[in-house]
Amino acid sequence: MTTSTTPEPSATTPLLDLQALVVAVRRRRRLWCAMALLGLLAGAAVAVLMPPPPTAVTEVLVAHKEDQPNDTGTLIRTDVEVLGTTRIAEKALRSLNSSEDPEDFLRDYRGAGVTNNLLKITVAGGSDAEAVARARALADAFIADHVQRMRATANAEAKALLDQRDRMKDELAQVNKDIGGRSPETETDPQESAGIESLFARRAELSTRIADFNQRAEEARVGTPQVVAGTQIVDAPRPVKHSLPKAAATDAAIGLVLGLVLGLALAAVGVVVADRPVLRRDIAANLGASVIAELPRRPGRRRQRRRTRLARERLTAHLARTVRGSTEPVSLLELGCAHGTSVIALDLARAMAAEGAVTVIDGLPGPQLAGRRPKPGDPAVVGAERAAAVPPQERRLGVGSVAPGTAWTDLRYLGTQTVLVVRAGHGSAAWLHTVARQLADQHIAVIGVVLIDPDPRDRTDGTLWDGLHTALRGRSERPAQQPGRRRTERQPMWAARGADNDQEAR
Incomplete structure (x- = not known):
């Protein structure tokens, strides 16, 4: 057997030839074009056959006692999580006289923080009227729960301050009693005079602190009405209008992109595997x-x-x-x-x-x-x-x-x-x-x-x-054959x- 060997090229063969990969994927354009078209049709079909349920939206202004200009949104994110609890869902269902399970109701609404103090609530229902009623019930339930929590916090803070004030009042009464029990004959004694002066200083300090605790307790109570008045519905519940052509165009575009990406991925994998x-x-x-x-x-x-x-x-x-x-x-x-x-x-x-x-x-x-x-x-x-x-x-x-x-x-x-x-x-x-x-x-x-x-x-x-x-x-x-010479095989x-x-x- 006669064979000839081809010498190995000097350049090292790359693990993946991108030029060959691009050319092979382009030759399989029927596959990824068909996948893109299928994604386009599937997206449009989903928009037509599975329209979104009737939805209502409302916005609630939430006031916090701890509001700061440099807040990073922690408070409003906490409010969103509180809105997604079964306690709020149960209160809303109770106001609607509904026997639906609160855990099932949680899947029909969601909250989102628009700003540090603005909460947006989106609720789905069987009809536009039902969605609007659910949105209002949720907003009222959240506001009532938020106000109750703020009041409970303010009352607990005021009670703690008043308890400290009462303890200081008892101590002040004891100091006054000690001052009143001293006899006039002891005023000439230097040691007794120093003790009386310390008692008077202690009485003045206790009186100042008692006044301070009274003021702080009053401020704690006064702050609650501001929070209560500031938490309210600023955008009444209203149904959300859905445009079928717009939804179909959006879903079709998304399906087109996903189908194209999937088709290109399948074509690339097929090219690499088939070699x-x-x-x-x-x-x-x-x-x-x-x-x-x-x-x-x-x-x-x-x-x-x-x-x-x-x-x-x-x-x-x-x-x-x-x-x-x-x-x-x-x-x-x-x-x-x-x-x-x-x-x-x-x-x-x-x-x-x-x-x-x-x-x-x-x-x-x-x-x-x-x-x-x-x-x-x-x-x-x-x-x-x-x-x-x-x-x-x-x-x-x-x-x-x-x-x-x-x-x-x-x-x-x-x-x-x-x-x-x-x-x-x-x-x-x-x-x-x-x-x-x-x-x-x-x-x-x-x-x-x-x-x-x-x-x-x-x-x-x-x-x-x-x-x-x-x-x-x-x-x-x-070379040309010379005349008269037999051509050899x-x-x-x-x-x-x-x-x-x-x-x-x-």
Whole structure:
């Protein structure tokens, strides 16, 4: 077996080729476009089929005794959490004469702090009237609970201050009693005089502190009416109007974005997992042969159809020159493009029919060639089982497949030299490597690769510059045969057998 090894490139292969990933994801635009469209329709359907329940909203101004200009919102967040307790829900349901479970009612409303002192309550109900009634009941229940808590706090503070005042009054009475129990004869005693002065000083201090506690208790009581008056409903409960077109547009936009993101993610994961080369650089590297031509899979507009026709004519002319200059039979082997390969084979056979009889050997698994309707002037097409009956003087053009399930040993009967017709993104990198290795084992030289359905933005180089003997341009650069000298048979150059792993390549 004759094999040629391709030296490992100097540049290290990246773990993830972003260019190939972007190109492969773009080729799967049907998937992510379909996902985006599905998300768009799903969002619009949700807005139409599942409209939001009737909702009412109200705003409550909440006054706090501890309000400070630099408050970070701690107090209003506490009020929001208090609103979401079963105690407030139970009071609201009691005022509505409803037997609903408070825990179930908690799921129908929510609170949000607009500012440090403004609380917004949103309530859902069976109708607009019921939602408005629920919102008012919740606001009243919260205000009553808030006022009760503020009053209880103020009363507890005032009681503590008054208790301290009473203790000091008792102590003041004892001091007064001690002062009144002193006899006038003791005033001349220096020690007794100092004791009396300390008692008078203590009485003055206690009197001042008693007055201070009275004032503080009074302030504690006075502050409660300000809190009570400041906590009130500033925006009466009202139903919230829902616009179906606006809701449908919003939900559709959200569904579109989510579907697009999900589609791109699925496409990227599928590309990485499948590992199917799309760029001509990668396909040429895995097959060990240069890309000699490219053809679109489907002709599009009129200008593109003209370009496709010219590209087919140039490819046919190149292949015809190659077949004429070859002393060995040439075959076309397809991977993912049986119809395109059959068209190329028929065009090539028609171009060579003017120089002599040409027989196309059909080795394709499908009816692309055998089931067609022959036209006047078309070459003869025979099956692979009748290839031995073809006269030796006729040119043979084999057409086969290298798809999974191929009988590799039968490919040599189609031709010892071949042109691979490969659809971009069809075969995985492992399978392209398998094709190159099997063709090398069967001593089938690969002339070049015709790439079907390439990416139009692909700017990579599909030529193996270290293996020009396998490219079509390299085969055409041969010395002219001298007159009178018999042309010797050219030894075939076999397809490069790729390395199974990095260690073997090194």
